[in-house]
Amino acid sequence: MELEEVPGVGAKTAERLRELDDPMAAVEREDVAAVASASGVSAGRAAHIVRGAIRARHDDPGGFLATDRAREVYDAVLELLQERAVTTYGEHRLATIYPSAVDSRIEEVRAFAERARERDPDPGVLDALEDVAPVERPADVTVRDRCLATADAETYSEATEAVPELSVEIVEDAHGLADLARGYASVVALDEAFAGVTIEGDVTVDPNALSHPEEYVPERTLAFFATNRASLRAAIRVHRRAGLEAAVDLDELEAGLAELDADGSVAGDEELERLQVAVDDLDAAVSTAESMANDQLRDAIEERDVTIEGADLLSLVERGAGVDSLLSRELADEYAEAVRAAREHVADALALREDEASLADQAFGDEPTYPVERREEAVSRLREELVAERDRRAAKRKREVAARLADLRAGAADLVRDALELDVELAVSRFCADFDCTPAERAGTGFDIEGGRSPLLDVPFADVEPVDYGVSGVALLSGVNSGGKTSTLDLVAVVVVLAHMGLPVPAESARVPAVEELHYYAKSQGTLDAGAFESTLRDFAALTRGADAKCVLVDELESITEPGASAKIIAGILEELHDAGATGVFVSHLAGEIRDTAGYDVDVDGIRAVGLEDGELVVERSPEKGLLARSTPELIVEKLAEEGADRAFYEGLLEKF
Template identity: 65%
Template sequence: MELEDVPGVGEKTASALSQLEDPERALREGDVAAIARAPGISEGRAAAIARGAIRRQHGDDGGFLATDRAREIYRDALGLLKERAETDYAEKRLETFYPSVAPSRISEVREFTRQAIKREPDPAISTALEGVQPLETPSPVRVRERSLATADAERYAAAQRRFPELSIEVIEDRQDVAELARSYSTVIVLDEAFAGMDVAGDVQVRTDVQLGSESDGRSVDLETTAEIVPERLLTFFAHNRGALQAALRVHEAADLEPAVDPERLRGALSQVDDDGTVVGDGELDRLSRAVDDLDAAVGTAESVANDHLRAAIGERDVTIEGRDFLSLVEQGARVDSLLSRELHEEYEEAIRKAREHLADALALSDGEPELAERVFGGEPTFPVERNEEAVSRLRTELSAARDRRAARLKSELAAELSALREPVETLVADALELDVELAVSRFYREFDCTMPTFLDDELGDRGADSAESPGIEVVGGRSPLLDVAFESVEPVDYGVSGVTLLSGVNSGGKTSTLDLLALLTILAQMGLPVPAEEARLRRFSGLDYYAKSQGTLDAGAFESTLREFGELADGADGRLVLVDELESITEPGASAKIVAGILEELDRQDATAVFVSHLAREIREAADFSIAVDGIEAVGLEDGELVVERSPVRNHLARSTPELIVEKLAGESDAAFYEGLLEKF
């Protein structure tokens, strides 16, 4: 699939999509989360791209919804589905569902729906889903103790793109590498020409590092990335910790088999701090504390030594009074010879205590105490002072040990996480897709839905245009789009074949019947369940739904409306046409003739049409063929309110509201006036 062949994908978007691991798979499967990982593409934009790719795959031009009212019903239906999703992702993913004319697309979604409605919604799953979101790639974290080096200009540019976390350096010879080794804990040289060189420090020569895009070899690339810049994987898992833990909870609540071992993932996550630092290693913690506490520990050790000497000098009986001696010392008198002669043992003891305190305070181990010994010692002095060069050396050694330990732990943990990188994507994707399924399942259950039957499939070779086949037939249909609680909606039974006029009293439910037919058709051709006990329909080539006009149109608008119906009449084959009181566009007499002409043309084509009209008699008289007239009948008035039978009666011209009122008055009075009026209906 050429990316730019997808509707709505231009050169810039195609370039962004090409950076995905497998853009064709993402487009083919409508994977909104994967598409949204492309640079600069939001989830909303990803949903539109996925929808365009699906349409292209099924050869669908997307023109099923031909009018504003049809598109409005679709948006309302989609809104009902999205309201039942827990995650933003599921809402966007549901936007890839649309009414299609392609049997392959409808069948694809119907299979998805059959699996979805088997899912049992559970509050525990819903709660867990609240924390799930598509995995994100965090911004690169600058790594200052490691660098890459190369003598090749192209390799240098590629390395900058591939490893933005690291410093990339240009080298010419061994001396340049040696200089870098003094500035960085680790230097990774990318040129084979430098192999075998002997340079002090941690210098590695790697010729296996891939510098192309991640799609050049993802599995190998992840392994190499874990070795070169493990911080990338660590920050990825740290950044997505909440989503990963929530996805695990979803799988557990839904009793699904996760793509990754939960204990292994939880164990790995417990070793990463929120900033991507490895935690839980005692030795690393010791070294980190030693580096952080070094200055304070050295200062305290100085105090320990000086307090010991100060006490010893104050109590010692020497050639001069101890207090006088102390006073001289504090005034800066030279005392090294005096200390050496008179207080040699006390000085050695003070130095021992200082060294011991420093070693204990920093929890030094192995050869580290030897470095600490150099901090104090040498010629006797008072006050005892640290050896700054030795302190600096100790700090350098401790920092290097800490960094080496951290680097090793990062590499080891990143190596483990690299094996989990792709499985966790599947883990989260499965949880998000479950939310999509559960949204459909909730819709199915809350609105008492059923899977509709397509007459094209049921009739086989006889075809949906067979005389025994209606265009659409519903039993117990209830619209969730009405402004009343769904439980209060009266069910409707209705079937339409060919061209039909629908008559009935005002507020009797004619418009809501059209809405129901439109909703059922849209949902069915989306591949989704419909709110009815039973529903059978043909697979329509399009839906034209014209809402009621607000008042008589002026000449220009009237002409525009006629042009619109003229275009419809030229291509109505296989379409469902719903029209609500078209007569309101002009005078009643002219309206009846216009509607009759439109119906004549639709009848000559293979269209299914329902026209709501109060001019059924006039239209039938003006038409050159026998038009079927159905009626939503009001069975009477009760306390001034109409009592209506909501299901249309086939081949029945419904009585109007005025006729019912006149009939009521005639029954209540002996006046001949009302009887005369009633005879005129």
């Protein structure tokens, strides 16, 4: 399948996706995070693309959720699933699970859900998952102290594309290469023609450099691991805690990550750290040593009584000599001691090696002078040597660490992806556990739910009363206001939606019809005007076509017009659905009138009202077959008749029901 063949992927989106290494593979493995890593593709858009690819793979036309209320039920169920995901990736990945009428897709998810139900949502795993995020591509890496060189225009173009981190320079001959060596710390010549040429500086001739760029640009590999270090470490913890089979050696990866800082520099190298500290502290150490030497020499001068005879003074003046000569003659030893202490301070403060300390000694001259002053040229030479040594050490360590990590990159990405997919499985596992879910059977027409509890009710799930309800074709559901008719419809819708998603349902057992569309019509808010009423009738006329492949749930359709007309219209719709072999439930307060009007023996079920207690309605939540439930007004009249006052009046009213 080509990218443009995925439903919802146009030319612009396809172009963005082609930034990825293997975009079609990412789409086919349903890797929402990888798809979303393309520029301009949000996580929500990535989930939509993946859903499109799934539908294409299963030849799924979509359209299962045929009404607004059906989509609302799916959204509510999806939200409950997503609330149980720890990662943002998990939330978006769960959005690729949708209700379908295609058996292959449903069975695919069912197999996934069965695996997921076996997962243990261990708190330690969930904690570790909080720090797992999809692998990110590092920001562009630019290395300025190295370059590639070639005399060939085609090689130049290839190198520019293959190693964007380095500058690629065109040179005509060895002289041009020598010029580059003076401007860059190191140069890699890509042409065989330069082999054997002796050039001063760090110049390497490697015609195959583009086949192993990590050797010359270790920053590329290090940037990937540094950028994703926190996520990789969390993924390691997830795998160890969950006992997952890892795509990479966890100890080796962990050891490699320990050698990196967040900015991609090498960590844990004592020699490199020593050199870095020496470079950073050089000026401070020399200044402190300079002050120490002057303080020591000043104290020595203050403690000495220096006597200069007239002839000696005259001789010094005639020679134009100053205090330095006097120091040399009278305080040479004290000066030497002060400078020695200063040199030792620099060497100790910067932890210099012997060869470095010899350079540091040159920062203070041997000839006595006051005040003691650093020799800037010597300090600069020491700085240059320390920086060069630091950079050589850093480059060497970067190459070593990058070489160890390069082969782990693909496995590291898989490690993160597997941890994120575990989050998806654990979300399903937690959903099933929280709502006591069991796999549903899809077969024939009608449905049968035992011990079902709707997770959409605004009460703790543990407090929801279980409901048993089954319908063989199309039935009317009657009951008092606030007796649970709508929540029963919601339960049926939830079970049908989840079963067609391929997920377990919140019931002890359930059988649902294998339908192609779910039509759920919520209660209308008041009587419709003529235009809206006409439009509604057109909707139901279309609904009766191909009704055998539809599950129809309708809540109090009679509210759209006058009760008398409503009963006749609903009766006619029921007749059409019945004749077509549809599955459906119509909630109505006109169940008796509809039954009397319909041209066939309509099944009427009822939610039995037990009575009123302290003004609160008491009902048996499971609908009873063949029961035309009593209305709330009837219950109130009955209660008043039992209280004794005006009993004859209330009994007369009861006879009217």
